[in-house]
Amino acid sequence: MLRFDVLGPLRVTRGETELDLGFPQQRALLALLLVHAGRPVRMAELVDVLWPGPPPASAPNVVRRYVGALRRLLEPGLPPRAPGRRLPGRTGGYLLRADTDEVDLLRFRDLAQRGMRAAATGRPETAVRHFAAALPLWRGPVATGVPAATREHLHFTAVERELVRTAQMAADAALLCGRPEEVLPTLRRAAALEPLDEPLHARLVLSLAAAGLQAEALAAYDGVRRDLAAQLGVPPGPELAAAHARVLRQQVPAAGHRSAPKTPPKRPQPPQPFVRPAQLPLDLAVFAGRATELGTIDTIADTAVTAATSGGVPATVLISGMPGIGKSALAVHWAHRAADRFPDGQLHVALRGFAPDRTALQPAGALRQLLAALGVPEQRMPEGVDALAGLYRSLLAGRRMLVLLDDASGTEQLRPLLPASPGCLAVVTSRNALPSLIASGARPLHLDLPSSADARAALALRLGIRRLAAEPEAAGEIIVRCGRLPLALAAVAARAAGRRDFPLAALAVELAADRGGLDAFSGAPGTPDVRTAFAASHRSLNPPAAHLFRLLGRHTGPDLTPTAAAALADLPPRAARILLGELSEAHLITEVAPGRYVLHELLHAFATELADEAEPVAGPGTTPAP
Incomplete structure (x- = not known):
């Protein structure tokens, strides 16, 4: 039986014998197939990971040679050119076929899923048991032994983020049922890998205190506070600061004590008869598509x-x-x-x-x-x-x-x-x-942007089919200027509905004259407002991510990479990648391919406004700030 390990040093063993995995790029190929075990990986992605710089023209042939060598290694005696069972080809790529108990990452995910289901259904002790079985499978940085430039690729850093998030959920369950010591070793390892991840460090601080290690908890907080100040120039955010305050006030329950309400809950007695609620808000009369x-x-x-x-x-x-x-x-x-x-x-x-x-x-x-x-x-x-x-x-x-x-x-x-x-x-x-x-x-x-046809149908429901049919080109221009964003379309349609004697072409000209700004999407109180909606998302970001988002207004390229973001914000590449991940999870940027992000044109306009407010662009007659 084969055993594949990727959550730490990359290894393959057959029985008690560890296999020689060959050249560094061949090892990297195997590691990439392992983190996607059971799913095909396209040739373009394989080439992109194995060659961080521009690949040679022979790259696909080199990948095929590595695949052939791995097939013979994993299935000795396989006839030449036979695909075998382990590494079959798929249209445009390859996949690694393995059972859950053969790959440490698959075992980890299976146990973690069980823990998450238990936590979601109010069974923290069961959750901790599953998490405690999963987390020791993580033995160090993912795919150790693979070239460092390859390991920095998002295919591998995404696995590390998955491991860190699981450690955070394990800490939550362990704190709830008074068993923090069971997750502390993994929390320490995760914190060392992610020195700027505040939610993770908040849980480490609380878990150390709950395990009776108050001095170490305070030292851990002081360490991340210094790192945040030195690398990002910001103080700890509210979650980490609150964890520190709880430790100082000795408000963290000690190990062995479950969290419970301070006063005994009243004995619940469901009312009779059961009430059948019907609380749905009013449906949108102009809903279209989807x-x-x-x-x-x-x-x-x-x-x-x-x-x-x-x-x-x-x-x-x-x-x-x-x-x-x-x-x-x-x-x-x-x-x-x-x-x-x-x-x-x-x-x-x-x-x-x-x-x-x-x-x-x-x-x-x-x-x-x-x-x-x-x-x-x-x-x-x-x-x-x-x-x-x-x-x-x-x-x-x-x-x-x-x-x-x-x-x-x-x-x-x-x-x-x-x-x-x-x-x-x-x-x-x-x-x-x-x-x-x-x-x-x-x-x-x-939820992605609606198609142009769906956007036109929504506009027709708001303004009338005849009005759109009379000016199809102007309607198309309005849809383009709105970036097909439903909220922007609703704001523009509200203005057009109140000026039924104005041609749509005039409205399209107004949108074009705004030169990519957001003023054209503002309206009277109670009407849709794009700027207000964007501002609410911006306010919810951590300060470093909010700062990077503002800087994106200065970026003029078609897409953005972590390297470009690091240069834009004067940050280490790893810190920039973390912040881009936060912006992506907030849906303020979109990761269209591994490591490549784009910004919707209206969000770019909003970022530009914020950047100009923070640091106005110098013009004729102005003196740049010192």
């Missing part, structure tokens, strides 16, 4: 409905995308179409994660809204998030309900609100990618 996305949610909903009778698990779909892309409109429109699939009712909570003028709704407040909708009087609601969530899930047990959670800021805001009963479906919208929610089993639905 047929593929609606079909995707239909498929996930079918799974949830089937789970009610087959003993499966509740389903969650996460609709994410850039501000103004139409996430809430899609969720509400689908929910109205599918309401009859959930005969016990539909719940809705506006979580205000990115509301421009209100703070985000905390889990306790959201749970009180949900319980009130289910008929629980205020005086019968228990204290504390855990008790509120327990009562909420008790009321949903055995029922088929749709829960629409709109505008979430993060996974921790969502976890107590997710139903645990098979037959229920949670539809979540967020501007953030929420990878930890996806790791817990949520089905992701990334």
Whole structure:
């Protein structure tokens, strides 16, 4: 039996014998196929990883020779030119075929998924057990022994980010059930790999304190504080600062003590009879397109409905995308179409994660809204998030309900609100990618820009088919100037609807005259405003990521690489890559290929405005700031 290790030194063993993996590039090829085990990797990606600089014309032939050598190594006695079982070719590439118990990364992911499912369903002890089995498989930097330039590629750094996120979730579960010592070795290793990751270091500080190592916890905080100041020029953010404050005030529960409400919760008594809520917001009368996305949610909903009778698990779909892309409109429109699939009712909570003028709704407040909708009087609601969530899930047990959670800021805001009963479906919208929610089993639905045809259909519903048909070229120009962004189209359509005697060509000229600015997408209070929507996302960023986003307004190329971002912000490449990842997860930039990012034209205009406000461009008659 073969055994493949990539979560540390790259190794392949057959029985007790370690195999010689050959030349460095051949080792790198095997490592890349291992991190994508079971999935094909295109030849273009293989060449891109193996040759960090411009590849030679012979690169594809070299890859084929390496594949042939690896096939003979993994399957001795394989006839010449035979593809074998382990490394079959696929159209335009190759894949490595291996069972879960043969690859340390696959075993890690299987155990981590079990831990995440247990954590998501309120079983922290079980979660820690699975995490504690998974995390020791991570033995050091991924694919050690592969050339350093290759290991810096995003295919490998993405695995390291996955490992770090799993360590963070393991720490959360361990702190909850009073077993921090089980995850401390991995937390220390992760923190050494990611010296600027504040959420990770916050968990390390809390776990050290919970394990009785208060002096080491304070030293760990002081170390990351110095690194942030030296490399990014910023103080610790609110999460890390709050962890430090809890340690200083000795508010971290010691190991062996589970977190619990300070006062005993009231004994929950579900009201009778059960209230059937119907809370969906008003559907958008001018909704158009999104047929593929609606079909995707239909498929996930079918799974949830089937789970009610087959003993499966509740389903969650996460609709994410850039501000103004139409996430809430899609969720509400689908929910109205599918309401009859959930005969016990539909719940809705506006979580205000990115509301421009209100703070985000905390889990306790959201749970009180949900319980009130289910008929629980205020005086019968228990204290504390855990008790509120327990009562909420008790009321949903055995029922088929749709829960629409709109505008979430993060996974921790969502976890107590997710139903645990098979037959229920949670539809979540967020501007953030929420990878930890996806790791817990949520089905992701990334919302991209609508097609030009769908954008035209939406405009026709708002302005009338005849008006668009009379000026098709002007309508096309408006769609282009709006970058096909639904919020921008809605803002422009609102202006056009109020000036029905004005030709659309005049509006198109106004948009062109704005020279890529956002003033043309502003309106009266209560109407869609693109700048306000973008600003809410910008405010939610950590200061270093917000600073880099502003600098992107100065970037003029068609796309952006971590190297270019590092030069733009005067940062080390690794720090720039971390910040680009944060901007990508916030959907303020889009990673169109590994290591290549693009900015929507309206977001670029917004970044330019922010950059000009922070550092105005010098013009005639001006004196540059010293």
